[in-house]
Amino acid sequence: MIEALRSIQPPGAPGSSLFLFASRDDLRVADPLTAAWRGVDGSLRWPLPQ
Numbered sequence: 001m002i003e004a005l006r007s008i009q010p011p012g013a014p015g016s017s018l019f020l021f022a023s024r025d026d027l028r029v030a031d032p033l034t035a036a037w038r039g040v041d042g043s044l045r046w047p048l049p050q
Contacts, residue, residue: 005040020045 005019020037027035036044 002038002040 001019002021020039022032022035022037030036033047036046039045
């Protein structure tokens, strides 16, 4: 899914991606609101301030 999104959002495109990703293992040990999610560009993002 990440590869498909990368193909339609060119590198350096303005704005952030609408989609964030987390592995099943990451979500198994953390609440979805406190887990680290990855953007299409690979950067880590947290839904709530740390």
